[in-house]
Amino acid sequence: MIYRDFGKIGLKVSAIGVGCEYVWTADERTVYDLVRTAVDAGVNYFDLFVGTPSTREYYGKALKGVRDKVYLAGHLGCADLDGQYVKTRDEALCRDFLDQFYEKLDTDCIDVLFLHNCDDFADLDNILNGWMYAYAKELKETGRAKFIGLSTHSTDIAVAAVKSGKLDVLMFPVNPLFNLLPQDSADARMKGREVRSMTQAERDAYPTKRELYDLCGEMGVPIVAMKPFAAGNILKSHEDGRLKGLLELTPVQCISYVLSIPQVACSVPGFAGVDELNQSLAWLTATEEERDFSQINDSLVGKFQNQCMYCNHCQPCPRKIDIAEVTKLADMARGGVTDELVRRYSGLSVPASKCIHCGACTKRCPFGIDAEGNIRRAGEVFGF
Numbered sequence: 001m002i003y004r005d006f007g008k009i010g011l012k013v014s015a016i017g018v019g020c021e022y023v024w025t026a027d028e029r030t031v032y033d034l035v036r037t038a039v040d041a042g043v044n045y046f047d048l049f050v051g052t053p054s055t056r057e058y059y060g061k062a063l064k065g066v067r068d069k070v071y072l073a074g075h076l077g078c079a080d081l082d083g084q085y086v087k088t089r090d091e092a093l094c095r096d097f098l099d100q101f102y103e104k105l106d107t108d109c110i111d112v113l114f115l116h117n118c119d120d121f122a123d124l125d126n127i128l129n130g131w132m133y134a135y136a137k138e139l140k141e142t143g144r145a146k147f148i149g150l151s152t153h154s155t156d157i158a159v160a161a162v163k164s165g166k167l168d169v170l171m172f173p174v175n176p177l178f179n180l181l182p183q184d185s186a187d188a189r190m191k192g193r194e195v196r197s198m199t200q201a202e203r204d205a206y207p208t209k210r211e212l213y214d215l216c217g218e219m220g221v222p223i224v225a226m227k228p229f230a231a232g233n234i235l236k237s238h239e240d241g242r243l244k245g246l247l248e249l250t251p252v253q254c255i256s257y258v259l260s261i262p263q264v265a266c267s268v269p270g271f272a273g274v275d276e277l278n279q280s281l282a283w284l285t286a287t288e289e290e291r292d293f294s295q296i297n298d299s300l301v302g303k304f305q306n307q308c309m310y311c312n313h314c315q316p317c318p319r320k321i322d323i324a325e326v327t328k329l330a331d332m333a334r335g336g337v338t339d340e341l342v343r344r345y346s347g348l349s350v351p352a353s354k355c356i357h358c359g360a361c362t363k364r365c366p367f368g369i370d371a372e373g374n375i376r377r378a379g380e381v382f383g384f
């Protein structure tokens with residue numbers, strides 16, 4: 001394993017970490033094998049941004065005896081309600097969710113405590129000047145948390161948060177797709193306030209990701225790179241391959257791209273199992289040719305719009321529609337509605353036709369995706 005400086009914190013973290021995005025519904029054996037294979041390979045950073053109680057319990061069991069070899073990241077500002085992820089600032093819910101983290105992971109200390117998923121300036125103000133930061137600081141002072149971070153998808157929020165001087169760590173999406181999105185994608189932040197395009201002055205004033213990376217370097221705030229594969233959208237091997245002909249990369253190339261940014265300490269892909277983990281660990285022994293990602297270039301800028309990342313940050317849905325999965329299946333059906341796609345769609349507990357078009361998901365999406373429109377499209381494509 002290759003270890004990188006965790007900013008000025010003084011730790012060394014593995015260049016490849018493990019996120020928990022695809023193991024929410026995994027069984028105990030899958031989680032155990034994933035965790036143990038990762039630890040054996042020298043992975044020492046695990047993010048558990050959210051998780052079902054069972055996932056956390058399985059993680060706790062898998063980490064028994066090796067807890068001191070790894071750093072665990074937990075999040076304050078979300079909860080699991082009736083089996084659905086929910087971003088919330090409800091103090092009682094958030095504290096309870098964090099208490100469960102300590103209990104299920106069987107640990108007294110969270111190594112990195114992220115203030116979760118902030119993409120709005122009013123929210124940032126509430127977080128940094130309200131109970132969330134105060135509570136995180138209390139946990140840090142009492143040894144229940146070592147470092148305080150913030151996770152966001154918005155460059156200007158990230159810049160403001162880092163400049164506040166209150167953060168030890170930043171969690172931010174880093175992948176070629178996100179970095180090639182037109183600046184207008186920042187319009188996502190205007191949702192819920194006023195849906196319009198940015199003016200040229202706003203666009204000019206909006207910080208670039210390069211400016212954010214430089215700031216993190218100056219302030220000694222390491223970046224934990226989430227979504228290094230853009231939710232699989234850019235993977236050559238991905239079954240739906242929606243970006244075929246435009247952007248098709250291997251996990252090794254994606255990781256090389258992410259780690260080419262010096263301020264990134266660690267990338268945290270989500271893995272559904274050991275096979276996927278091994279495809280990323282292959283980066284360690286890959287040749288320069290295999291790591292080469294030069295096919296990513298400026299000619300691709302602006303080619304990608306309304307591209308769902310299948311992250312489900314737009315949840316909860318009042319009808320309990322699995323928005324990410326429904327959208328993914330509808331996207332896959334662009335190449336034709338196959339029997340396999342119909343089988344998978346039919347297996348969903350709630351079909352798109354149950355949508356009441358409340359628009360809540362579109363307002364919540366941090367990437368400015370028309371989530372409701374995608375659900376509508378899925379209903380039309382599959383017919384129910």
Ligand code: SF4
Pocket residue numbers: 307308309310311312313314315323324327364365366367368369370371
């Ligand atoms: S619509 Fe947005 S929040 Fe929802 S899954 Fe897609 S990218 Fe994520």
Ligand code: SF4
Pocket residue numbers: 316317318319320321323354355356357358359360361362371372375
């Ligand atoms: S618009 Fe439909 S999918 Fe989106 S939150 Fe409302 S009911 Fe759920």
